[in-house]
Amino acid sequence: MKKPNALQKIAALLIAVALIFPSIGTSAVKAAAVPADSPLTSFDYFSAVYPQLNDENHILKTITYEDLVTIFESEGNFAILFGGAWSEETQADIRYINEVAKEYGIHTLYNFDIRLDGNELDISDSSSKYAHYYVDLVNEYLTNIETLLDPAVENVSYVQNGGAEIAASKLQAPFLFIYNKNHQVEGASAPIVASLEKHNVDESYDRNYFNSAEGGLDQEKVDAYKAQVLDVFSKVNAADYTTLTCWEFIGNAFNQTFWSERPALNPANAEDGKGITIFDRAEGNYSVFEHVTYHELTQILASDGNYVILFGGSWCPNTQANINYIGQYAKEHSIDRIYLWDTKLTAGVDIASSIHPHNNEELQVRADHHDYAKLYGNVVTQYLTNITTQNSSTNPPRVITYADDQGNTATAARLQVPFLFAYNKANINGTNEASAPILGHVELMYSLTSAASNVAPDYDFGNGIEAGFNNKQLVIALQSLYSRLEAIPTHLTGVAPTSSSNTNGKITGTANKALEYKRAGADDSTYIAVNGDAIENLAAGTYTVRYRAKYGYQGPVTRTGEPIEPTAVLYEAGPAIDVVVPAYQGTTPTTPTTPVAPTPTAEPTEPVEQPLNPKAELIVSSEVDAATGEAVAVVTENKLQELVDHAIKVEKSGREATVVFTIEGNASSSSTQLTLPRTAFKNLAATDAIVQIHAGYGSISFDAQSIASIQASSYEGDISIIIAKSSLTEEGKQVLGDRPVYSLSVFAGTDAISSFGGGKAHVSLPYSLQANEDPRAIIVYHITDRGEIVTVRGNYDAASKSVQFSTSHFSDYIIGYNYVTFADVPVGAWYKDAVTYLAAREITTGTTADQYSPHTEVTRGQFIVLLLKAYGIEVDVNTANNFVDGGTTYYTPYLATAKKLGIATGTGDNKFEPNKHISRQDLFTLLHRALDVLGELPSTSSTSGLSTYADADQVAPYAQEALQVFVESGTLQGHNNQLNPKGNATRAELAQVLYRLLSIK
Incomplete structure (x- = not known):
């Protein structure tokens, strides 16, 4: 048997690939199940913004200004790092700080960014009108701070209303310290137990500081710095470090803010049940929420995935009224994370006041003409492009006016908090394919009163308004929102009927999802709403499933004297997927019958013709060669001809036919081959059918022209399509990194067919984004016969976690990464x-x-x-x-x-x-x-x-x-x-x- 010519020409310096030959195997038919899982994405901010961290299991946690104050007022020892992704020094050091902390046994390292937007809003700059947030913080809590800068020469200051100048020492990022509010030295308060500031003051310092002059890692520098970090951490026993929970940051924070700032409504014994308590610790409804900073929010909104996000704050009476219910129904829908962003970047905390109230509006960026209203405006206009709000429904609409990044006057829809929404940046409407990143929202302004909460289940409005009216509407709104948490339905599994004559097949995985389905190829008017844990009573075949159109809800919520329902805002149906209910493959048992007297023969009735499935599908099992790791699946001539006959019937009915082969039993293989008998393949090529091959670690879809071109080859023998996984050589890795490589080939007998004339093959290869990778920089390289790499037109698809491209020829393909940055293209820019x-x-x-x-x-x-x-x-x-x-x-x-x-x-x-x-x-x-x-x-x-x-x-x-x-x-x-x-x-x-x-x- 001779070697395939196409594979002989691969550039040896780039690809280490085993030569694949067509082989012979056997076939069988069976079905497999898909495991269920939550559709929500867990976003790792630190892996996204710190490329050199390189630790998916890091112990870093972002904290907001409000969280920082919570820590400073809590009992215990806390490891805290001041610094942000904008800081080259923090970029360089954070990896080693994390390593040392983990090795020492610390569970949480809190990170606070003194640039509240992660970019330019630096509160440690005296020229900022908001410098008092830094100065008051340092003077109140960090009373024994020591920094590299001489406070007499360079500090942070602001002028009080009375004209007095207040100053504090200026720290430089990264600033690592251990904090304990009760720590003392010689009887004097010394809350900073130990600290380490940026260790190099040279202006040339950058994230390559730890490299030697020759460019490699300077291990001596690394070890010396890690020793300094360890010296800081070791001032406290590892077992004595404290980690706060959602209770301290969310549950108790909301309760304390409410009790302290509304004392008339909340007597001192409110915790004993005589006043209003927002969160009950035993119920745990607070546990689903996680504060995010502004920069973290923008990173989430710019990333691929499914998220539930709440805009609101502990200072907001309406958020106080709703948030317990938001958490309660989230838990009932198995939602374990709602990202909570406060439009007040400091949560309104006023440290200069003795009780630290949350009523300061200075950094409320959702405010008309605010200095930093562009932060809010950019979020709405760049990411929340299909937003609707109660304010936008007024005449004229109420908007936020601000100066954008170019200094031009711009406007953004003004939302009210709490504003709760499900989000996927890649979502499009299934009906008009318009961008629709918000999958649904709730914007209902309820409140807490001295008598009770008008959102409580048993609240009676009087005036004939139904008791519990508002609560009921909020529950409806939350149930609607939580019924769609993803752009496209996932984790749906087709289950075959229990016999060849039954129509009791089903599609499982539909619980708590607002779906609808129809027979594939049927008109959209035939969609049927789904309720329950499964779609039942289905015949074998292909069904199209999508999220159905549903409502989001916004105010107004009350009216004096009569009830008024919240405004229902329609969200269009989502993109659809096809789900296969397999045909029954067993043997239908027979039951002995008892002779009975003959009955008159009924008049024959016209058989009801079942809709013809446009897809002819076959699941083919493969055999794996233990020595080579190659899997081979062979389709018999009879089976292939059955598929061809079905395709011919479909085309005669005026529809496009698709022939699908799904290969199983090849999960452990490095190469999968599907062999089709040439005689039946010739008949397949005479149709206009699309041919799809699903091999687990790759899928190929051939158009009719490419199939005809393969058949027209002068080579003899059966047709074999091979998908092989490979890797780069060490030399290749030095050029491109450790990137996945796939070899795609088609053979007639043992002769390679490298091109498809004017036809195309659409290829989908699975790929999981590595830490910090931008999906837009994922590219596909084609290896030419001369060993050159050429970029192929293709994209990373977040929904299927795959790289997809079309090609008119087969050879070797590398999934590459080429992230290019420009100094004048900031993160968050619309372009x-x-x-x-x-x-x-x-x-x-x-x-x-x-x-x-x-x-x-x-x-x-x-x-x-x-x-x-x-x-x-x-x-x-x-x-x-x-x-x-x-x-x-x-x-x-x-x-x-x-x-x-x-x-x-x-x-x-x-x-x-x-x-x-x-x-x-x-x-x-x-x-x-x-x-x-x-x-x-x-x-x-x-x-x-x-x-x-x-x-x-x-x-x-x-x-x-x-x-x-x-x-x-x-x-x-x-x-x-x-x-x-x-x-x-x-x-x-x-x-x-x-x-x-x-x-x-």
């Missing part, structure tokens, strides 16, 4: 994801080594270059037939290619004017023409169009069709109800447009 995505694929580069220049206007020539690169259009080096102003520069061959393909027609007189800035309407016109040529125009499902924008009348006639398409598809969304068609496009805007188009699966 950050787009720039990351394009730069990772080398579609765009910076204007300098570390500058992207997002607001620089794009020229027409630059646009053509980016467009052709983005869509992988091969450039024709023959530039003879070019525009007269094509020149001899970087864009010359791109212009010639665009002209040849009909993408660019010029501005007249065979000119293109490549150095002229391109207007937004010209950009979309050229883009429309290009995608029309490529057959990749986006689908238009939105009901909104040009007419919905205030400046639609400014769109030139030649651009109207293009802009209409991109508005309806959601590619073009405008700003402040303006399209600005005649304005020049910027690099940021172009990046965002291409990102929206290319990242569509």
